[in-house]
Structure formats: structure tokens, C-alpha cells
Amino acid sequence: MPTWFLNLPTQFESLNLSSNQLRGEISYLNVRSSVDLSSNRFIGPLPSVFPTLQLLILSNNSFSGSLFELVCNSSSGDFLEVLYIDKNLISGDIPDCWNHWSYLFLLNLGSNNLTGKIPPSLWHLNLTMLNLRNNTMFGELPSTLQNSPDLVMFDLSENHFSGNVPAWIGDKLHLEILSLRSNNFDGHIPHKICDLQFLQNLDLAHNNISGVIPKCFNNLTAMATTNKTNNFVHAGYEYAASIFLNALLVLKGREDEYGSTLGLVTSMDLSANSLTGEIPKEIGNLVGLLSLNFSRNLLTGNIPDSISSMELMESLDLSMNRLNGEIPPSFSNLNFLNHFNVSYNNLTGQIPTSTQLQSFENLSYLGNHLCGPPLTKNCTSKGIPIDVANNGSSREGSKVNWLYVSIVLGFVMGFWGVVAPLFFIRSWRHAYYRKLDHVGRKLYVSWATMGM
Template identity: 80%
Template sequence: NQLNGTFPLCFGQLESLETLDFGYNLLEGVVLETHFSHLTRLTTLKASHNRLKFEPNSSWIPPFQCRIIELGHWNLGPKFPHWLKFQKNLSSLDISHVGISDVMPTWFLNLPTLFEYLNLSSNQLTGEISYLNVGDIVDLSSNSFTGPLPRVLSSLRFLFLSNNSFSGSLHQLICNPSLTGMITLYIDTNLLNGEIPDCWNHWDVLAYLNLGNNNLTGKIPLTLGQTNPSTLNLRNNRMFGELPSTMQNSTNLIMLDLSENHFNGSVPAWIGDKLSNLVVLSLRSNNFDGHIPHKICDLQFLQNLDLAHNNISGVIPKCFNNLSAMATTNKTNNELSTLYFINYPFYLSALLVLKGREDEYGHTLGLVTNLDLSVNSLTGEIPKEIGSLVGLLSLNFSGNHLTGNIPDNIGNMKFLESLDLAMNRLNGEIPPSFSKLNFLNHFNVSYNNLTGQIPTSTQLQSFENLSYVGNHLCGPPLTKNCTTTGIPTDIANNGSSSEGSKVNWLYVSIVLGFVMGFWSVVAPLFFIRSWRHAYYRKLDHVGRQLYVFWSIMG
């Protein structure tokens, strides 16, 4: 609902009230102990996502024994709520985002109650946790917990420990044979080290695994490839080796992120042949080589393909126009679909590099389409078939050895927000059709061999000169003007100067010819006496004949 105002004091007089649920409203102000003074029968308190503050006296003992308490996004800090110590029947507790900045109290970890659901996420809790007495869902993410990973109950299905400082090995957790029902394991962004243990045989129902942003080393274990999760994230570790062939069995994968490691070998063709449900594939920043396998073109649901910063060579496959999820503009789902429904605000997210920066996409991940092949050793021309991917939001081919003209039909990709073709060997003009790319907010064609006038549009003139530097372009936004034929004035002037130079050299050659001819006649007369006497006698003879001729005529 959209209830606002303060929390009424009269609620504290409802002695028979068992369930109080006013979550997801706009209530604000301070909640007092008197608000609960007569709620002796209260068993369910659901009030998350309001703007309320509750700081009871440290000696306050609640009059109720609740089974469910949800106060997420209240202001309960900075101390851990001591009054929870007296709740003996708790099975579900949510005090996430409540401003607690404290050491996890020992008494809380030793409560006799068996939690089914525990959410302490997004606080500033510290300390070590040796054991979690929770049967179904635990979320301790985004705190400052340290020490080894806690031991957990065999019935646990969802474990979120992301964004903490847990350290040590994965072995005790992963190799626990009683953990047969784990569906979600998120331990990304911690300080875990060592190799991923090869004992995943009993993780039959694992659907979501995120071990990214740790210090894990070694190869991907063979048994991990047999778990068949929907998402697998190992990004930003120190892992190496080729991708194991057992990963062909992970046919449920919709998201595979192995970026920022040291994996090598060629990109396996079986990715396109076997992992047919992939929506996100990121192998960015590894040591993959060889050519892009044409089987990748068979991934009908692929919306995000990132092979950037590898050693991949060869040409860009023309069959990319078969990537139908990138070729459609009809995207109906904001979020990626998941196999399991749980009563928990859990959604798939991915770190994607778009527009030159890395961002996390969660609720809108299903709307994002991206093709990034930048910083490899790709050669040949940009295939015109790329222009068929009209649903792309981001296209990056920069930092390769691509040649030829930019395909004109890229201008038909009207939803493009980011286009980067910089640092290649492209020539010709920027296609006039680029003037139709009205949603561009990141554009770079610098350091190519492009010539001519920059097409006129609202977007192309809004970028800085750095987007065009290292070419022979002219027109706004550059200060370099164009001639009427679309040639930069400095090139035209250089041409005129060249022609002027040719005229000057003509004059020089005439003068040199005259000098050489003059001295070829005069020099012998000057230095050879017999030639000089004969020359003057000849002149005297000619002079006499002319004199006689003019005398007769006169």
C-alpha cells in the first residue's frame, strides 16, 4: 500500500492481536515501547520497508513471543537489538538494512531456536561465525564478517554470504556429503583462496553458484561441470587451464561468467552446440585464442556475448545475424527467468561492461543486449550481417585489426546506445545512416583511416573530439572545416601546396636549362682561343653580309 504518517499508538492496546502486517508502506517517525506494551499474543510482526526508527531501552523485554519478525529497512542501529535475546520461538527474522554497526553477539548465535529464515544483510556486522543454526535460507551478505566459512545445517537450501571478508578454503563446505539440497550458493566478493575442490557429485539440485571476486586458483574441477546449474559465476579469480569438457553437461546454464581469469585454449564449439539456453556468456579478460566458433551463432537466446581482451584471431563470423535474441526489438521480460520460485527477493544479476564502464545489471538484465569483441586480433572486414542485430544496445569491436568500410546498415540499429570501433584500420567515410542513431550516448571511431565529413545529427555532434581523433575527418564537432566536396581543408590545402610546388619546380627546371645551355656555348668560347677567334670571324662575316644587304635594299 501507500500508507503514510506515523505508526498509531493505539495499536499497542490491541491485546488480542496476533498478526500485525503493515510492510511496504511509507510510515515514518519513531516507534516507542508503548506501541507494543499490550501485544502479548503477537506472533507475527511484518513491517519491513517503512521509514521507522525503534530504539528501545537496553533492558526492554518484549511482552510478546513472535515466530516471525520482519523489520527490514527500519532504523534499529547502531547496536544489535538486545531485545531479540528474549524471543524463544523465532523461526523467521529479517533485520536487513537497519543500520547495525556492531560485533555479532555470541548470545544470538547460541539461541535455542531453529531459524528457517535469517536475513541480516546490508549492515556493518563484524566478527566470526562458526555455525549457522538455520534450516532453509540465510542471507548475511554485505557485512564485514571474517574468518572461515561457517558450518551449516544439511537442510539449508539458500546461502548468501556475498560481500564480506570470509577467508580460507571451500573444502569443508563443498565436500560436506550431507549438503544434498543446496539450490543457491553465493560466496562472491570475499577473500577465499585455494582451489575449488573436486567434490560436487552430491550437489544435484544446485541452480545458482557465484564464487566470483575471490582469490581462487587452479582449474575448473570436472565434477563442477556435472552439476548443471542455471548460473555459474567464477569471474575475477586466478583460475587457469582449458574449460573442461564436462561442462557440456550443464545444459541448464543461462548465465556463464568466467571473465577476468587466466583461462586459455580456444573457445569451445560445444558452448554453442550444448549450452543452448545461454543468455549471458562472458569470457572477457582471459587468454583464449583461436577463432570464434561458428557454433556460437546457434545460441538463439544469447543477449550478451563478451569475448573482449583475449587473443582471439580470424574474422568476425557472418552468421552472427542468427543470434535472434540480439536481432529482435521485442523484449518482454525485464528479469531473467529462473527455475525456482522462492519467497525471497532474489534475482539474477550480472556485471557487464557497457559504454566503457562496468555496471551491475539485475532487474533490467533481461532488457540488455551487448556484443563485445574488443581488444583481440580479429582481422578482415566488419560483416554487413552485423547490421541485422537491430536489438543491440551496445556494440564494441575496438582494438582489433579490422579493415574496409563501416557497413552502412549499422545505421539501422536504431536502439544502439554505445558504438565503439576505435583503434582499427577502417577506411572510407562514416556512413550517413549513422545520423539515425538517436540514442547514442557513447561513440568512438578514433584512430582509424576514416575520411570525409562527419554526418550531421543531434547525437554525432554531441561527442568530444576524442571520439574522432586519429582520422582525416572534418566538420562539427571538429574545428576542422570541410570543402564543398567533403574533404578536410587542411588536406585540400596540402594538395594546393603540392601543386604549387610542382609549378615552382618547373620554373627552376627552366632556369637550370637556360643556365646549362648558356654555359655549354659560352664556356668553350671563353676557355678555347681557336673557338673564340672562329666565332668572332663568323660574326664579322655575317655582319658584313647584312650591311651589303641593307645597302642594296636602301
């Protein structure tokens, strides 16, 4: 970007240069209200801004350095409402000087090189969105949080946060997107989460969470309805225009960004934890879910038949648990499934017949005792794998075989027990022949005597 453009004496009301290939450094933005420089190639430290600026979007560039100058050493936060600096090269700790940012309600610092803990002053902001995903931050979340009652999106995924999942999350009654994925959280899932009636996307995957799956999940109203009224997730207003959120979600094993359809997506991912117990049948009340992932836990018991009520389900992953019993025959009603995995459990019986379930590869069913298409293993008329049904007769046959084997072994050992010493030891062999000769002579004398 030419320096003369930024040094023009005229002050801009708004500046939007997003989605270009502009490059270079920017030291100062003489813009009164809003700036959008996203998706360019700008480098260097973050620019200073005019004190009345309300919206600053610098996403997807190569800005580097610290947040300190922008956050602490200027009056830029006095009126700023929206601050997006995600997908840059910002490093260091988040400074603890957010007290004068009283109007800020959208903060996105995701996908940088930030480290350290979340500063106390940041928790005191009344935010609608807080996105700190994909950094190297750590520490525990505070046990209480009074502010941000209107929080809609809370994303701390892909960091090193630890401790319990805080119960105060259940007090954020407007929360629609909660992602704590890929951290070191432990303890149980707090039942207060069940109070989040607007929650559409819950991602607690890849942590150390233990305990059981709460039965009260059936109270998550937004997941229990099939009527989606908004394509977008609304976050507030700026210049009388609506602001809608974007979010990165992991569905069907793939991470994608959702924006214009985010309001239509409902998902729950509790995979790769240490959850125990059975899958509660109440989970089947979440008929609006499009994606459900409970894989890589320690879940036991049968797959609840109630899951078949979730007829809009597109992705279901229950793999790598300790589930037993059959795949419920009613799963044939899941006509929208395009991702399905129950591999590496203790499931038995015949795979239900449906257009969808037979369309998946064998990998979806490996590590079980299942039979029927798409597997090559056939079933008996009772739905039992043929190799299992023949297991009893094969055992009986093995007993008969062992009988013959034992007879042969006895003969061989007896034979060689007598013959081998005679063959290899000369003194034994001579003694044996002399004994036979002596016995032969006696028999001959006895026979001759009897004949006379």
C-alpha cells in the same frame, strides 16, 4: 554479532541479516532452509551449516580461508540449491568434491582469490548459473560438456583461462549471458555461438581471439528483436518464489552491476582481440542491440551502412582498427547514441550531420581524415578536408620553390667555388692577379694595334 544469538536452542527456518554492519566470526549456522548474511563485515573461515540448508548467501563480506571444509567435509551440499560466496577473501583451489551437490543450480564464487583449474566434478553439476569471475584461475575449458543444458549465465571473466572458446557453448540453448572477458582465449569464434537464440550479452573482449566476425551473428534472435518482455533474467524458483540474476557488464567503457533491468540490456563486446576482415553487413540485423564494441582489432573495409538500422543503439565503438571510407550518412538516424568512437582508423570525408554525432568531443574522431563539425577542420563542397584538397596545389608550389632554391644554390656554390680559394689561398690569389694582369696587357696591346 553476539555469540548468544547463534547459540539459541531454537532452530531458525530462515535467517536474513543482510545489508548491515555486523562483524565477527561465525562457526555454525543452525538454520534449516535459508541464510542471507550478505553485505556485512563477517570474517574468519566459512561457517558449517545445517544439512538441510537450501540457500546460503554470504556475498560481500570478508570470509577467508579455503572452500574445502564447506564443500568436502560436511553434508551441507546434499540439499543446497543456491550458494553465493562472491566478493570475499576465499583462497586456494576449488576442491574436486562436488559430486554430492546434486541439487545445486546457482553457484557464485566470483571476486575472491581462487586459483587453479576448474575441477572435473564441478563440470558435472547441472547448473543454471556459474560465476567464477575476477579470480586468478587458469587452464583450458573441456572440449565437451554434456551437463548444464539449462545454463543461463556463464561468467569466467577476468581470469587466466586459455585455449579455444569451446564449441559446446553453442549447445547451451538457454544461455543469456556469456562473458569470457579478460582471459587468454585464442583461436576463432565458434560458429556454434550463433545457435544461442536467447543470448542477450556476449563479451569476449580482451583475449587473443583471431579470425573474422561470424556472419551468422544475425541468428542471435534475442539481439535481433526490439521487444523486451522481461526486465529480469529468470534463473529458477526457490520456495515458489522466482530467483533473478545480477550481472556485471562493461558498457560505454564502464563496469556496472545490472539486476532489475538486466533483461532489458543487450550488448556485444569483441574489443581488444586480433579479429580481421570486414565488419559483416549482417550485424545490422541485430536491431535490439544497445551496445556494440569492436574496437582495438585489425578490422578493415568500410563501416557497413546496415549498422544505421540499429536505431536503439546507445554505445558504438569501432576505434583503433583499419577501417576506411566514410562514416555512413545514415548514421544520422542513430538518435539514442550517447557514446560513439571511431578514432584512429583511416576514415575520410565529412562527418554526417545529426544532433547526436555533433555532440561528441573531437577525441571520438581523432586519427582519421575527417572534416566538418564537431572538428574544426572544414570540408570542401565535395566533402573533402580542405587540407587534402589543397594538397595537390601545395605540391606544385613546392616544385616552383625548389626551382628557385636550386638556382640560388647553384649560384652560391659556383661563386664560392671560385671566390673561396682566392680568398683563403694566397698563392692562388697571386696567380689569379698575375693572370688578370697578363690578360689585361694583351687586350691593351690588341686595342692599341687596332687603333693604329
